Amino acid sequence: xxxxxxxxxxxxxxxxxxxxxxRDRLLATMLFHLGCRISEALGITVDDIDLDGxxxxxxxxxxxxxxxxxxxxxxxxxxxxFCPKCGDKVEAAVKExxxxxxxxxxxxxCDLVTLLREYISNGSLVCRNGKHLLFGINRHRAWQVIKxxxxxxxxxxxINNESGKVHHVSPHKLRDAFAVHAVKHNDTGDGLRMxxxxxxxxxxxxxxxxxxxxxxxxRRWYDDLWKDGDPAKA
Numbered sequence: 001x002x003x004x005x006x007x008x009x010x011x012x013x014x015x016x017x018x019x020x021x022x023r024d025r026l027l028a029t030m031l032f033h034l035g036c037r038i039s040e041a042l043g044i045t046v047d048d049i050d051l052d053g054x055x056x057x058x059x060x061x062x063x064x065x066x067x068x069x070x071x072x073x074x075x076x077x078x079x080x081x082f083c084p085k086c087g088d089k090v091e092a093a094v095k096e097x098x099x100x101x102x103x104x105x106x107x108x109x110c111d112l113v114t115l116l117r118e119y120i121s122n123g124s125l126v127c128r129n130g131k132h133l134l135f136g137i138n139r140h141r142a143w144q145v146i147k148x149x150x151x152x153x154x155x156x157x158x159i160n161n162e163s164g165k166v167h168h169v170s171p172h173k174l175r176d177a178f179a180v181h182a183v184k185h186n187d188t189g190d191g192l193r194m195x196x197x198x199x200x201x202x203x204x205x206x207x208x209x210x211x212x213x214x215x216x217x218x219r220r221w222y223d224d225l226w227k228d229g230d231p232a233k234a
Contacts (some may be wrong), residue, residue: 006176034112143170149171
């Protein structure tokens with residue numbers, strides 16, 4: 001059984017080409033082109049998408065929100081109306097901060113916009129609780145879709161280099177593939193900070209680990225050891 005540390009763009013291309021319906025093709029394309037979590041992709045509604053402005057609002061469902069009083073900085077609960085320390089009414093400020101922290105806006109590339117236009121015009125949206133969702137499937141079904149597409153494309157499984165465990169290709173592996181692709185393109189401090197914001201990571205260390213996965217940092221360190229030639233032959 002062949003394995004890889006991460007999927008490369010050409011692997012993703014094969015996976016997307018294996019889709020025999022528009023929904024699965026859009027799901028796989030969005031996961032790679034946006035680098036979003038599967039829970040975030042499944043939560044996207046048509047109202048979250050600005051096709052003309054080429055942007056999509058992503059609900060950040062994973063992170064725990066830490067709220068503070070705008071006046072005294074005391075910790076607040078999600079349902080707080082009055083600050084327990086200074087007594088100020090903070091209901092409006094808490095709501096505004098909560099909504100701000102819960103979402104981020106990501107750009108859409110032209111190919112993804114074209115695919116979204118086709119998908120929406122075909123009436124493929126799913127109405128649920130008054131909202132028109134792009135995908136009317138749950139996480140388990142989405143996981144099955146990506147796994148099946150990877151198997152049809154005959155992609156290798158993914159190995160965790162730290163634990164040695166081997167995994168099937170999953171939605172999160174497409175997010176990883178996006179991150180590694182981004183790091184290979186630009187692994188400067190500014191590039192990594194932009195990637196952190198794009199992925200919605202709270203910790204920079206979480207983003208920085210993709211440098212290690214990509215192997216670029218280790219390779220440059222090693223090559224630098226020998227840039228002046230082999231010292232043993234000096």
